[in-house]
Amino acid sequence: MVESGGDYPRSLIEPGAETALQRATKDMKRFAGWIMASPATLALVIFLILPVAATIGYTFTDPDGLIAPYIWYFESAFRRTVLWRTFEIAAITTIISLAVGVVTAYVVSKSPPWVKSILIVLAVFPLLTGVVVRSFAWMIILGRNGILNNFLQWIGITDAPIGMLYTQGAVIVAMVYLFVPLMILVLIGVLENIPDDVVQAASSLGANPTSTFMQVILPLATPGLIVGAVLVFTASFTSYATPHLLGGGQQMVMGTFLHQRAMVAFDWVGASTIAAIMVVITIATVLVMTRIARKLNPMAV
Amino acid sequence: MTTRINPALIGFTALVYVFLIGPLVIIFGAAISDTSYLTFPPQGLTLHWFENIWAISAFRRTIITSLQIAFLATTIALIIGIPAAYALNRYRVQLPGWLSTLFVLPILVPEIVMGFSLLRSVNVDSGVPIFFTLLIGHTLLVLPYVIRVISAALSSFDFSIEEAAISLGSRPAKTFFTIVLPNVRSGVIAAFILAFITSINDVSVSLFLTGPGISTLPIQILAHVEQFFDPTIASVSVLLMVLTVIVMIIVERTLGLTAVANTK
């Protein structure tokens, strides 16, 4: 950045009084802006905000009392377990994806250009493949006649197939598989935003690669890491297909529980309550964490 | 730059990529296996399971529905999303701040909650047919991607060239199509691809918005897996992957090549 060389006197650029023409132009611009933004705005208000608000509002209309559906939800150990399990799976998935993502993104961002572009394409391709397809792949791997069981029996670790499908571990492995590419891509962006010369400054001052990583790169990447973590956490917390396919009925999470209440039990109050809890936790996580990320960002003062 | 990376980190990264790509290779293998249950490596090779997809009428119908919904939802999202992204970038000062927050909302609201709420309010309470509710759901699902990608393209667009065109006598509405759009064409293409693929692969929104006679391919796969654990599913998965790649290539070739031709 070049140092700015003093401001022009304000009065030269902006005459004190707004002329009628300027006001008219401004009104016209505001009008044009609204016209162009209105179809999308209306669509979001009518088909997103109102329906979701209706769902949440519906939970407060129970004849048994204002918060009766929430009392119903939290008085059951089973339902509390579902919420906790969802939270646990999302948290573990986030932590593993973060650890794997940081290391991989670091190596990718340090690779020579042609290697880097191949590695990025290889990370994008799984992302473009659907959730169902990718979860299904893990059913083939973890099933009773799956590859892993065949392999374990072949090398003689076990005689009979081990039941790996429909466990919490299976859900977590598939979720990590789902979100690691996303994390890698987000973190490559974050790491490439760290200026080269800052990293070089560290090494010119005697910091070896490990110290440079710990004392310079990691602190500068932290706001980006938080953004990536929030993305993965909320997506895991609200997922349906993966826990449905790999967790089944034994590993009920909020998403599968919502579907079960609505479409199997036809309990719309219960389903709406689950939906409301998911919305609150998701939005709260995003708001709190982005605020923390902003606080930690040294570039903004 | 000659940066030396710790070989242990390189080894770890190689393992991560095996983890990322391996499962997709396994699906390919399973899809051409001639056993009637899912196994890998395949014992013998057959294309029978691909024929099976078309033979099962539920798959046939849902593939068509998925393509219809993805195409329509993406088109509608582009039609309403491009002007919105333009307004957000061009008239940022004139428009209230909450408007840009509004456009981020679909990302904050869990998709599954969005699907459930649309089922309650739009389909059940307002009587909108399920196909159109599904279409609305997918449009909302892809709208934020469209707005985000187009906004990114517009953020590097120099609006003074638009003013230059107007000062040379071009009408504002015409200027939008002759000056602004051609300059963000690559953004439009990227938005189309991203939106189409997101729609084709969606489960969470579609989950509640499918009913008798109307379903999407991913939902049909979920239903099929519960009853038959056979290689048909693997071959459908391969089909979806191939479809994804084909969409990318077709859009890039058609729109991409005309974009190049127009700039010449």
Added chain:
Amino acid sequence: MTLPLSINNITAHYGTTKVLEDLSLDIGEGELVSLLGASGCGKTTTLRLIAGFLQPTSGTIRLGDKDLTKLPAHARDIGLVFQNYALFPHLSVRDNVAFGLKQRGIAAAERNKRANAFLERVGLDHLADRLPAALSGGQKQRVALARALVIEPPLLMFDEPLSNLDAKLRVDMRVEIRKLQRANGTTSVYVTHDQEEAFSISDRVAIMNEGRIMQLDTPETLYQRPANAFVARFVGFENLIPMTVTARDGETVTASLSDGSTLKFSQDRFGAIDDKFVLATRADGLSVSSDPGAEGIAAKLGLRTYLGRAYQYECETVAGKLIANGALSNPLEPGATAKLVPVADQCTILKPE
């Protein structure tokens, strides 16, 4: 502590492109040498090779009796000041300065003390607890300077350190850099594309072009006695006139232009003169004379511009277009014919290219 730097026959490539060719450079203890040239001339590459951010294809780099060539960047112990300051945005000003001391395992109390002392030297002790984002460009550059100096490196390097500052601050800062460098007596390499900056700050300047050093000399010599046409043009010699010797009479040499007109040169002044040479002058070194009998280069005058101290003319001659100055007392019109008389102490002679 300060050590001499010795670069021997360095060749370097970016991919398959050769960016430095057989470059050698010796910098004495405590000396400040600038690498000067347009972008792409190899000056930054040279600095990055010395710093260890690039590896040479061949050749060696020695600091004192230590061979740096194979050493990783963090083990080279070189103080580096970057163009964009490269301050750590997440660390306070004091922690930025103390960073290098921390890497050397110096305890917190001691390194803060030393960091404070250097911040005081650059006049920023009152900002020690701020983050870099809160500083102005000039203040950032002072922090960067303190950070490079505090590790007491045997070699300091500057990569266009002033190019992001405004003109006035640039002059102040280069004086300050020179004073600090003199006070510490640290051997220094200074990369810049700004001629005035390089000449004002350096003991010697290396003018670089296409990966080679064209001339390495004191600023005075470079300015008055460029060794070749490239350097002559670089330091502002507008007129390069090819001459052929026609007669030698003791110390006096007569040489002619392609139209046969002759000029006389004294070997006392110019040293031994080869049979073919190039006369190089700035506009100041060719005086426009309306006297048709004057010994000079016949010229047809073109556009006249007013410089304040003189008029400057574009002139058509047998040696092509030349730029010459004429007296204010005698303005001549475009189209007039005149003689361009070389001013001996404003001229130098070069080998033909």
